[in-house]
Amino acid sequence: MASNVYFTNLRANPRMTLLDKLEKLVRKAGMEEIAFTNKFTAIKIHFGERGNLAYIRPNYTAKMVELVKSLGGKPFVTDANTLYVGMRANAVDHLETASLHGFNRLTLGCDVIIADGLKGTEYREIPLDFKHCKSAKIGSAVADADIIISMNHFKGHEMVSFGGALKNLGMGCGSRGGKLEMHSASQPFIDEPSCVGCRTCVVNCAQHAITMNAERKAVIDYSLCVGCGQCVAVCTYGAARVRWDESSATCAEKIAEYTYAVVHGKPNFHINFVMDISPDCDCFPANDVPIATNIGILASTDPVALDRASIDLVNAAPTMPGSILDERGWQPGMDKFDLLHPDTSWRAGLDYAEQIGIGTQSYELVEVK
Numbered sequence: 273m274a275s276n277v278y279f280t281n282l283r284a285n286p287r288m289t290l291l292d293k294l295e296k297l298v299r300k301a302g303m304e305e306i307a308f309t310n311k312f313t314a315i316k317i318h319f320g321e322r323g324n325l326a327y328i329r330p331n332y333t334a335k336m337v338e339l340v341k342s343l344g345g346k347p348f349v350t351d352a353n354t355l356y357v358g359m360r361a362n363a364v365d366h367l368e369t370a371s372l373h374g375f376n377r378l379t380l381g382c383d384v385i386i387a388d389g390l391k392g393t394e395y396r397e398i399p400l401d402f403k404h405c406k407s408a409k410i411g412s413a414v415a416d417a418d419i420i421i422s423m424n425h426f427k428g429h430e431m432v433s434f435g436g437a438l439k440n441l442g443m444g445c446g447s448r449g450g451k452l453e454m455h456s457a458s459q460p461f462i463d464e465p466s467c468v469g470c471r472t473c474v475v476n477c478a479q480h481a482i483t484m485n486a487e488r489k490a491v492i493d494y495s496l497c498v499g500c501g502q503c504v505a506v507c508t509y510g511a512a513r514v515r516w517d518e519s520s521a522t523c524a525e526k527i528a529e530y531t532y533a534v535v536h537g538k539p540n541f542h543i544n545f546v547m548d549i550s551p552d553c554d555c556f557p558a559n560d561v562p563i564a565t566n567i568g569i570l571a572s573t574d575p576v577a578l579d580r581a582s583i584d585l586v587n588a589a590p591t592m593p594g595s596i597l598d599e600r601g602w603q604p605g606m607d608k609f610d611l612l613h614p615d616t617s618w619r620a621g622l623d624y625a626e627q628i629g630i631g632t633q634s635y636e637l638v639e640v641k
Contacts, residue, residue: 274634275574276301277581280641282547282568291335293640294569298339298543300640301571306419306539308345314387314417315340315349316440318425319370322359323557326548328425330374336423336543337382345419347382349375352411352444353392354555355451355501357510363390387411392448392505393476398533402628404526408533409450420540422575426582428551428563431455432524433609433618435553436582437542437575438625442527445534452501454526458515459499462490467511473503524621531575532630544570544582551596551612563597563608564589576631580622583609 278301284290315336320327333349340347351370353361360366363386370376370384377383388394388411396415397407414420422440429435443454452460462473469488481496482503490511492503503512518526534540546567550559564586572578587608591597600611609618626633 274636275577275632276638277570277572277577277635278638278640279570280568282566294335297640298571303541308343311345311418313340313345313347313419314414315347316422318554319351319375320373320554321557322369324554324559326550326559327554328545330379334380337380348385349380350385350387350413352387353448355448385413387413388447395447400529402529405529408530409447410445410533411447414445420535420538422542424544426544426546427549428612429553433613433616436544436579438531438579441534442530446530448505449501454523455518456514457518459497460504460512463511463513464489466509468509472506473512476502476506520616521620525624528621528625542575542578544578546582561595562592563595574631576625577635580633581635
């Protein structure tokens with residue numbers, strides 16, 4: 273059976289602003305049917321890396337906070353720490369970045385909570401027993417929430433072809449150790465020049481797999497290491513590192529399994545903002561010319577249908593003049609995402625997400641004017 277995906281374009285006027293259209297869209301898409309009263313509601317968003325300007329404006333998030341409150345819910349806005357070393361790898365830097373980008377109590381009307389804690393080690397292990405992951409390490413604030421709402425900037429992605437609801441839910445809600453599991457098929461390693469001999473990784477390794485050598489550098493005993501990623505999470509010097517060696521298709525499938533862990537058994541609702549469609553993730557400290565013209569906002573209770581509808585709309589839209597697709601010789605009828613990241617396939621994650629029961633790629637687009 274097809275899922276309904278609701279769509280509104282970006283035309284606006286003083287009597288019907290884009291914020292008004294967002295509220296009208298989500299109400300029409302069934303958000304009011306969720307029982308929010310006294311329920312902790314996680315609004316999952318990507319705050320954007322510093323230097324990137326393509327992330328969703330905080331004004332849209334504030335509108336959703338207002339709506340959840342009006343329906344009796346207890347909203348908070350959240351994201352989990354990044355695996356790479358940047359300005360969102362720990363809660364202190366992450367909250368500062370969020371605030372600089374306009375995501376704070378003053379602008380939103382609710383608190384911002386980093387889902388996996390100070391160093392990315394606060395998570396709940398949710399049993400799965402799927403093909404790749406036997407469990408998922410989900411940031412505690414998301415795992416403990418009663419209701420999940422995802423607000424997703426739809427864009428290209430260098431690892432899995434595109435970033436939408438599934439990427440924001442699966443990869444975005446995983447703890448740092450969870451992100452390691454999705455990105456890497458191997459155990460972490462120590463970059464010796466970066467190691468300062470602080471022994472933080474030694475103290476925090478539950479398997480006692482890390483010791484110090486004669487030069488006071490950390491050493492991993494791979495016969496004991498289980499690849500949990502705790503050393504990567506707690507090392508503040510970038511010495512414990514990830515081997516970025518997982519294939520695109522497998523990473524996309526792991527993201528789907530983590531998405532299942534986030535939404536299964538809970539009311540959930542999802543919004544894709546198909547605008548400023550940058551070629552790469554908002555984790556990049558810059559954003560290039562969008563690959564297509566702005567399209568609109570989509571909403572659904574089915575994240576798989578939502579992402580598939582977004583892909584189809586982007587592929588049907590004109591390219592943005594001067595984008596990387598024009599440089600690569602895009603012609604009408606070409607798949608933009610295949611041309612953008614030819615070593616990836618957007619189909620792998622959606623096919624697998626459909627297979628494990630998250631949603632369906634069959635959808636009916638319902639326009640909300």
